[in-house]
Amino acid sequence: MIPIVFEGHEAFRIRLILSTLSGKSTRIEKIRPDDLNPGLKDYEISFLRLLESVTNGSSIEISYTGTTVIYRPGLIIGGSFTHNCPPSRACGYFIEPMLYLAPFSKKKFSIIFRGITSSKEDGELDFIRWGLLPVMEKFGVREVELHTLKRGAPPNGGGEVHLLVNSLISQPVTVHILDIPKVSAIRGIAYCARVSPSVANRLVDSARSVLRPAGCEVNITTDVWRGENAGKSPGFGLTLFTESKNTPLRYSVDDMGGPGETPEDIGERVGYNLLELIQQSGCLGRNQLELAFVYMVIGKEDIGRIIVNKQQIDGKIVSLLRDIKKVFGTEFFFKESDEYEGCLYATAKGVGFSNASKKIA
Amino acid sequence: LKHVVVKKVxxxxxxxxxxxxxxxxxxxxxxxEEEEDTEDEEEEAEEEGDEGDNFFQKKNSGDSDEGIESNKVTLKPSEELKEKWSEGSEAISELKTRFFKSAKQ
Known part of the structure; x- marks a missing residue:
């Protein structure tokens, strides 16, 4: 079979995920050819290993310089094991793509990720739990759990997270989300590890003061980690998310303290950015769209619709839509909304994907 | 025909x-294109668009790590948003339509 050819190091994970879901071989070329260190980074190799572990019969060939990868996907089988994440990326980098595969596996996914649990680049654990799992629920994947066993701030990490996906379904359900849900409350989790517990309170106070003008109920929990479970480095972070009455979906934003940043900086920044995110969202935040779009494509052969905000259409989403077309041949169609200003209905027909490993009853 | 403005749709x-x-x-x-429809914002937004372009190009030519793969939303600095989301601002009152009215606070 002639592999699908992609170029560049962008969207590395999602391209391999699309390839695994479709069962089509992929060849990714020109991975950082002009870089001082050409080719794959250590975390990308680690991700390839993880893919190899959750599938059966995959073959991965990496060229001598590491600038080309040929991936022939096998069946998604899941299983339980431990994955050690390299210190260059947080666990979120590895957990997120697993959410695309786990529900369509032969066996349940039960993976323990070890390493750094939060970073500036990757989704915080609380974001995955409160931002992404509800999206899965909406698509019919109900029993997903993410347990934080140990926190691990950069640079030394030492964290541990358990991802457990209990529902195995043959395909995601077709969704029609045509309304933008109203927010009934804002919630959040302020965590700190190996620092004074007052840091968590400072995060809460500063976020609350920023959110006050919105006139919404704000309820932020503090999560203080001590002793061995707090990891090897000190750190703190804040995840804010909204709550709505009739839908499990939530808008969510997260950030963590970087060098030289005070808890007040983080609290304010996350607070303001949550307001910004609510304003610029359709039924989902920008950070949840990728997952929803992919689930829509691998759904039943029926047309699914979700409402998106025009401002969410950016270069990365366009590249994703092109990649989806390349792999599955499915095009999205965007239609202007009459009801909501500045919004579009994203519609796509599912490809009728079916979980190949699921036993026929 | 001189007054006819040809516009690519x-x-x-x-x-x-x-x-x-x-x-x-x-x-x-x-x-x-969208901005031309809502003419009053045209100039400002166009500028923004260009800025976006430059921003991205810079990213591309620089360290390849900048194009780091993540679907985390890029957080804007507080200073940029402080005024927009201050008490009684237009954005806040608009945003309030997105909330259920709550008794608390």
Whole structure:
């Protein structure tokens, strides 16, 4: 079979995920050819290993310089094991793509990720739990759990997270989300590890003061980690998310303290950015769209619709839509909304994907 | 015929799948089109679009790590948003329509 050819190091994970879901071989070329260190980074190799572990019969060939990868996907089988994440990326980098595969596996996914649990680049654990799992629920994947066993701030990490996906379904359900849900409350989790517990309170106070003008109920929990479970480095972070009455979906934003940043900086920044995110969202935040779009494509052969905000259409989403077309041949169609200003209905027909490993009853 | 303004109409559905156009470029072309419809904001937003372009190009030519793969939303600095979301601002009152009225606070 002639592999699908992609170029560049962008969207590395999602391209391999699309390839695994479709069962089509992929060849990714020109991975950082002009870089001082050409080719794959250590975390990308680690991700390839993880893919190899959750599938059966995959073959991965990496060229001598590491600038080309040929991936022939096998069946998604899941299983339980431990994955050690390299210190260059947080666990979120590895957990997120697993959410695309786990529900369509032969066996349940039960993976323990070890390493750094939060970073500036990757989704915080609380974001995955409160931002992404509800999206899965909406698509019919109900029993997903993410347990934080140990926190691990950069640079030394030492964290541990358990991802457990209990529902195995043959395909995601077709969704029609045509309304933008109203927010009934804002919630959040302020965590700190190996620092004074007052840091968590400072995060809460500063976020609350920023959110006050919105006139919404704000309820932020503090999560203080001590002793061995707090990891090897000190750190703190804040995840804010909204709550709505009739839908499990939530808008969510997260950030963590970087060098030289005070808890007040983080609290304010996350607070303001949550307001910004609510304003610029359709039924989902920008950070949840990728997952929803992919689930829509691998759904039943029926047309699914979700409402998106025009401002969410950016270069990365366009590249994703092109990649989806390349792999599955499915095009999205965007239609202007009459009801909501500045919004579009994203519609796509599912490809009728079916979980190949699921036993026929 | 001199007064007739010829304008290229961009359809987002076509733009997305025109592989010869760079994704960022496709979006900015479409957004520019949108702005012309709502004329008053045209100039400002166009500037913004250009800035976006430059911003991205800089990223590309620099360290490849900048194009780091993550679907985390890029957080804007507080200073940029402080005024927009201050008590009684237009944005806040608009945003309030997105909330259920609550008794608390």
């Amino acid at each position: 961009w359809d987002i559905n076509k733009l997305i799948y025109m592989n010869n156009i760079d994704p960022e470029d496709a979006v900015s072309r479409w957004k520019r």
